[in-house]
Amino acid sequence: MINFLCKQLYIIWSQLVTLWLVFTHIFKKADTVEYPDQMPYMFPRWRGRIILSRDPDGEERCVACNLCAVACPVDCIALQKTEDENGRWYPEFFRINFSRCIMCGFCEEACPTHAIQLTPDFEMAEYVRQDMVWEKEDMLISGTGKYHDYNFYKIAGKAIGGKGKGEARNELPPIDRRSLLP
Amino acid sequence: MAKITVDGKVFEVDPNNNLLQELLSHKQDLPYFCWHPSMGSVGSCRQCAVIEYANDDDQRGRQVMACMTSPREGARYSMDKAHQFRAQAIESIMTSHPHDCPVCEEGGECHLQDMTVMSGHTYRRYDGKKSTHNNQNLGPFIGHEMNRCITCYRCVRYYKDYAGGTDFSVQASHNHTYFGRFQDGSLESEFSGNLAEVCPTGVFTDKVFSKVYSRKWDLQSSPSVCAACGVGCNINPGERYGTLRRVVNRFNDEVNGYFLCDKGRFGTGYVNSAQRISVNMSRSAHDARPSEITPVDAKAKLLAMKGNAIGIGSPRASLEANYALRALVGKDNFYAGVSDVEFGLLNQVIDIYQNRPVHIASIKDIEKCDAILVLGEDVTNTAARIALALRQSVKNIGKEMAARIKLPMWQDAAIRTLAMDKKSPLYILSSHATRLDDIARQVHIGSAADSARIAFAVAHVLDSSAPAVTGLSDAEMALVNSIATDLKAAKHPLVVSGTSSLEPALLNAAANIATALGNGDQRGNLALCVPEANSLGLMLLMDGSQNSLGKAMQSGARQAIVLENDLYRRAPSATVDSFLSGLQQLAVLDHLQHRTGEAANLVLASGTFAETTGTFVNYEGRAQHFYATFKPVAAIQSSAKWLCDSEFGNEPRIHILTGGAAAILPNGYKLQKLTPGADWTFAGQRAPRQHHRYSGRTVMRAHLNVHEPKQEQDEDGLMNYSMEGVPATKDATIFNSPWAPGWNSNQSLFKFQKSAGGELKQGSHGERLFDENTGAKAWYAAVVQQAAISGFAQFPIYHLFGSEELTAQSEAIQAKATGAYVALNPADVARLGLGASDGVQVQHNGAVPYLARASITPGTVGISVGLHGLNYQNMTTAGVSLNKAANWQNPKDWRASNIIVSDAGSSSAYGRGTQG
Amino acid sequence: MFEFVVGSPLNIVLILGAVLVAAALLIWVERRVLGFLNERLGPNRVGPWGIAQSLADVGKLITKEDWVPPFADKLPFIVAPIIVPVVMLLSFAVIPIAPGVGIMDLNIGLLWVLAMAGLGSYSAMLGGLASNNKFSLLGGLRAAGQMISYEVFMGISILGIVILSDSFNLREIVEAQHKHGWFVFPQFIGFIVFVIAGLAETKRWPFDLAEGESEIISGFNTEYSGMKFGLFFVGEYIGMLLLSALIPVLFFGGWYAPFGLELPNAIISGIFWMCAKTGCWIFFFILVRAALVRPRYDQLMNYGWLVMLPLSLLNLLVTGAVVLAQGN
């Protein structure tokens, strides 16, 4: 009984302390940044508008692997793989429905080529919802975005125009299958 | 059955199988690469390592490969203890593996990805240089990316040992091993497509699919049946963004097992063809300009013909569509849309199946047979999957030898070594060399009539009560005796024939041999190939009616509804012309534009197999149900739905039509077993057509309208056009494609099988409509009609790629096909004075190029069937006169290099001989 | 100068107008104060300091589609939101604001307030039931259970005051306090129970289980939108105002100034002090909202019946005994 009462008193005390602590916050300075009068500093890794970047050679980085699309929890990425005459994969179309996107960044996590990146641009409102459907042409930037050096095709074993078999990083020249030498 | 303990768990296993297979049968996750249920074990990949303990006291045990181990009664094994070894094994396999997954067609359904994860090799430690390989161009079907190889040897074991291909091998040694051809060039095997499924990595991939690539999880798919020939292989078509992307094998232990032919796999491009009829058109008179009409008007116009029109059914349309047409026009006005010769032959096939004491051989049965006679059927080109099965049958001698020395059946390499080049007997009687000659004990070239006489004689030798034949030469009698001896000695003798040689006597002779092979309860195996996916279904719906196409054309009807048919492929052009011009109103329902459609007043866009649901009846009378894979554009509907009037409620659910057809077919009640019932659900859910990882749902149509439409509905029930529904791992009564946690590739199939490689736990493998006839032996008279021949005696030549009407419209098939031609003996070529680039004027037909083939009997001519540029129906049985064509230039679609013949020493200017 | 007489039309118009304006303003005040308590700014864009925020809100609510879900039970669905503001305003009729300022001087004022509060629970109940939606139903159910239970202790908790002041008339209760001192001291337990029960009655945080947006979307008003929702909303704020006014009247001496800080004019002084005390309580309730977390429903009910009820009964018993003892 005594214990119970003590416990009840303690609970009441704790509620009062809470009230007091919260009350003291009224005298603290508000953290609010008065956007848009005041533009906030956006961190480079902020997850805002999505772009598609290019590799250091200026070629489209996306290889149309579909991993971002499958990672996307709201299924708002759709693309179609195609390839150029030398076998380089790239997306024929690449579409994001930003009216569905929740800016979770999973697509960027999933991307094996650093092609798809979220940027600090968060001002994405549109008056017409249809305008929130973006195609590759709208998203493809001319630079490398946040990751400057990565060039997927320089590492992959697949040959593309300008890079034959055995010319990727850490590769031996192609084997002559008619030779019996070790 | 033996009891074994694996990591403390006790399993009942079959000691005749290897341990890997048995563990997989118990749904254990043990990695493997080189073992394949259809090809046995060779123990080359070292992935399936387990620890085997000598006895209960043994604490260390020894490492063995599960796929090379027979489970011992009472033995103790551990999968866990060998985990580290497996991780190391795969790590070394992967040292040179390229950094390719994102640009690899295998990614997402890669057995190597799955096994790497499962084996626990998660981080690459090797940072040395990777060895690399150059790729080869292997033709239009199969892509090659040799860097990804893990040297499991499955490809070469499949291509050479299983499928009998000759232009593929393993080359070089140690870590230079290379799997490919000697030089670049199109793969010759008609079963090359299976490489894409057999190879556990992305070395061999589907090149046609790669052009329009989508990941497996993005493909909407459904259980379906191949519409390209009469075998009825089970397939899984996959759709994305409204077009059909690819076809992969769907396992059915009784039909196609794990493998398809290349026509079925690569021949569905016509579904997306620019030639597709995608709007409904109508015109008032034959010469008026057609105008587009709405589906509602189109249907009204079609139904208005009821009562006045005759209906011409189709052997490539579903049972349901044919039934709906029959119901619309009435039984008496319903005609079979096959050539008159074929009409007779198909009726004969049904008669044999129903009234002779024979066992109709499924492909599973065929693979068990150990002595085979092929009668006048070029199986590789008319029913390719059966040819692949026959290649397995001739290996049964090896299995028999192995059984004698108690070698387990999965010891693939050992059995091959044991058998060397011994083969079970296979005889071929044909009018030209065929692609199976390399496995034949003896090939006899002769006309179909000759073959029939020899076959009748064989029957007589086997059973003296069968009618005898006189007038055979000594050489022929020797052949007859040797065939009869081998068939008699066999445990499971088989006769394969079919309609393609267009010779009724041949079917009778085949029936007589199979009957003669009957012995007590055991009946001779008989497989009669039929030309199209639903040839037998259509003929069974005729229900004894003698309404052939010829009768339709003489019926004097003024209105006709033609279902999925180009009459110009079924009857002589002149006859069709006069029939069509006599019509006031002609309605054509079809997928692709053709000459009959051009003459129509009303053209209705009908859905292909990929867009509709229905039933096909294959060569053995097996009814199989196929589910629509995707919804076509609104103007396209299934023929069955077009043809239904208010009697069925205008747009009935498909099972109502199936039920209608069932009332007509023999054993029709079995049709309802094909599906789990029209209102089937599991825990209130239907089966999904989309994978649970299906992506892009909220954006794929967003460029058209950001407001997402309602998911498409399937009125026929059972499956959803969405990801919603019961997962296959919960209930696999109907499932789109196999997938299990950790098993993203097609290797996950074992999770759905009763035992690894065995039949499916749920799901239908079709229903055979013909009861086994157990009556007394009866014989067909040994009569062979022989018309008087003037000029050359002609026989048909079929091509896997090109002879079939629809697949011929697929780009990939066209790349392997050719235009029409005639095949002649080199002596006849010289006699006709033909130069290398001359053409041949064919009587009743135009001029075509020719091909010289040494195997063809002088005085006979092989005439291509179905290829563009020649109507085989114009030919008469009375022989054909050939002349050198004037001012000849080879047409563009003449691609002789695509014709692969096996005539020894063929001296043709074009044909390429390959070693038999 | 006007003559202030309780119940004069002028009085009625002014008081009702003031209450409505105050309620509307409260919506904004609450959001701003909450903002400050959370180290934010709160709505500060519409008008100076965002003062016209409520106007904007009302504009929005009024222009929204007045929608009745097709599956709802029409009549009760429409009636339910009207009940709250009406009964709350009716309760206000008996609140004494200053000498001569008030709408009604009722002998049974206290009972009247309790009766009105009892009626108020119909609103949430009907709304939840008529919406024909499982979340609404749950919300309505919770509201009914919670309001009816806490009404019991609320009633009992103020009986001590009735005993002490010998009257149900709110004006007389205020006068009694002027004579004997604030009732908060002799009736401390009653006061605590009353405040807690009052919070539960108005379904304000932390007792907002009937809405519980993290569990049942928006509870009984899930299906409401537009001005119907607005009525619930406004009703709730009038309720809060009412409670904040009732507490000073019952426990803190009503309009009488503390510590003899009378302003020269009795009426102005009364209005000022009444407003000041009410304001303090409003602030307190906002603070509670900012600080305390919502209990589980079973905790709420347990607390009510196992702690509050015995406490209030005890309070009543002791008060009665003491008064009896003193009276004798």
Ligand code: SF4
């Ligand atoms: S940020 Fe998230 S929701 Fe948006 S596209 Fe990427 S994965 Fe999809």
Ligand code: SF4
């Ligand atoms: S994950 Fe990256 S590379 Fe792959 S499709 Fe998406 S953006 Fe392209």
Ligand code: SF4
């Ligand atoms: S074969 Fe498999 S593991 Fe190798 S690159 Fe292709 S998807 Fe990746």
Ligand code: SF4
């Ligand atoms: S190519 Fe494929 S099937 Fe052949 S050995 Fe390599 S990984 Fe195995």
Ligand code: FES
């Ligand atoms: S599967 Fe056993 S060694 Fe390859």
